[in-house]
Amino acid sequence: MPFGVGGGSDILARNIAKVIQEEKLLPQPLVVVNKPGGSGAVGYSYVASKRGDPYVIATVSSSFWTTPLLGQSPVNYQHFTPVAGLVYDTYLLLVNQNSAIKSLRDLVEVAKRSPKLVTVGGTGATSDDAVVTYIFQKETGIQLNLIPFRSGGEVMTALLGRQVTIAWANPGEAIGQIEGKLARPLAVAAEKRLRQLPEVPTFKELGINLVFRQLRGVVMPLDVPRDAVKIMETALLKMAKSKSWQQNYVDRNMLVPAPMGSEEFGKAIVAINEMYKKVFTELGVIK
């Protein structure tokens, strides 16, 4: 698990471990180990270094693609065996409940008036938070000031303490604070409104072409025996179908199910890599 505790990837990893054990899909329980740092570079390098070890799996989220593309990780998607795709997760743009900014339009106005004044909390300078901030800036012509933190939990703390003006968070990460009326969502970067947050508009409705979702799944190191991959793939797909998974993970964290086998997931990995490459090139982040 290449990220700090408390974030979306962490919740995924812990739920995989739980459902796999409950449904007895693997003979041994999975143990979640957090290896945060460097926008995933640390954890992925660690897992990739376990070549041939069938007892190590890693969760995949956007940094799996972005960090290597930015030339900041010694390993990229080609250093892993795809196992299974699981869910899509999207992003909410949040402000503090007491913020003077009440809507996306307010935000864009403020940001236009004073470029770089609005601070954005995100995890790591090259994380999805940063990517979605780039796209948001590009689509609206505003300039924001991104402040990186070590984990989603620290980002939320900074938002609640009004250390940053806005923050990105996966819906599942933020729902506790939204329900508790500590943070307010301005918009969701999904195609459609979320079932659990029907009053939150999409960026598209508000005239901003920003749809951003990340595919979450599982990979293994290279050179793992083929039957080990198969066993893991079967277990994960079975898990994705289980009721416990749907109720405890997908619904509770406001996700869209996206079960994919090894082959399909492998293709998706390549496609997503191309997508990021294109976005990064457009944005001038990479050449």
Add this chain to the structure above:
Amino acid sequence: MEILSGLAQGFAVAFTPANILFALVGVTVGQLIGVLPGIGPPAGVALLLPLTFGMDPTSAMIMFAGIYYGAMYGGTITSVLINVPGEASSVMTTLDGYQLALQGRAGAALGIAAIGSFIAGISSVILFSFFAWWLVRAALHFGPPEYFALMVLAFTLVIGLTGRSPLKGFISLLLGLFLSIVGVDILTGLPRFTFGQLKLLSGVEFVPVAMGLFGIAEVLSSVEEKEEAEFVKADLRLRNLFPTIQDWVMSRWAILRGTLIGFFVGILPGAGATTASMISYAVEKRLSQTPERFGRGAIEGVAGPESSNNAAAVGALIPLITLGIPGSATTAVMMGALLMYGLRPGPLLFQQNPQFVWGLIASMFLGNLLLLAMNTMFIPAFTSVLRLPRAILNAFVIAFSVVGVYSIDNSLFDVWLMLFFGLVGFFMKKLEYPAAPLLLALVLGEILEMSLRQSLLMSQGSPLIFLTRPISASLLALSLVTLFPLLYRGVKGLSLARKASMIPRT
């Protein structure tokens, strides 16, 4: 009163036979985890997590919380007896605790640590019950500039730990700061000083360094000393196994200060028990009438940090329970657990699951009581370790340390790292370079750097951000005040030297 009725309800939940049992299991496991170097409370909770699926969430959390603060008690034991910190937060305890053990007063050190931890634990739970909301709101005012100012204050306190030669202490501190920047830079994702070692991408781990500098270095120096046996002129009669009245009198303020420091630092996300214990030790030394006793067996040097790490463990639960934000690695694992039980930690938890929240709070009274009993009753058993001949004890220490460090990440790299720092520690000891500043800088350096850079990003490069925010400005002012006696002495020394030559300073 709402809080009192909540507590009453909580006691009803916590004192069911099942929950008493889980509290007992939790604190016992915590105690063990504390004793084992390497494996820490986050790993302990994560390991037990799968066993709790299907259990009542309240019972599970009672157990997890027990592990957390139980480990704070347990970490003391190896620190005092064999100079191997069982937990990162017990490093400061080795400085004076082990010296006390060498003087045959291990029992006093362990006893005062247990009593201090107990007082700290109970006081923190009371503060938690009554002021949780108020405190967490205060903690939210801590943004990057405030963390930076807090770290500056901590570093100025550390300068007081530098022993006889400030220069040597300073060199040790710089070495620690350097080690703290090894690894992937979180703000840019670029690796620094990793020399292609994947393992170093996540930085130099604290535990192997601490165990090397203390435990292994101690073994090496003891081997060098020729005299056999006579390692402890231990008087292990029962009378000497417990703290004396005088110990208590000397420690009571240290315990109180340690509790407050630990509790407040514990509430701050990202700071934690280790930082708290370090600040507490530095404060005690700074306030002491006889600072020269520190590092040679000052009982307050054990009482302060031990109280503060236990208070911090309780404080760290506050942001989790009230805001749904984990402030430390252990509470983050607990948060994951809560989510899986279908409880969403956050502002609504108090309203929607009062039984859970108050049950957990009440269980901490019980857990601390159990730990006090365990830790005082077993002092004679623990200290009997010191009856072992030195040669055998050394072998145990090395085996224990190697296994402990390996178990953190199942990585031999960490073992080599520990042995390397064992050698470094051995030479540092010989040349009288203090090891504590290195460790402090290693822990605090990362937060110092990160918060400095975050602050400057927030202010778009203007350092004024540290002065325009009241909390950060006050902390910085406090740092100046702390530095003043040192500066004064320095300037006085200089001016005396210069008087002779009468060079005007402009």
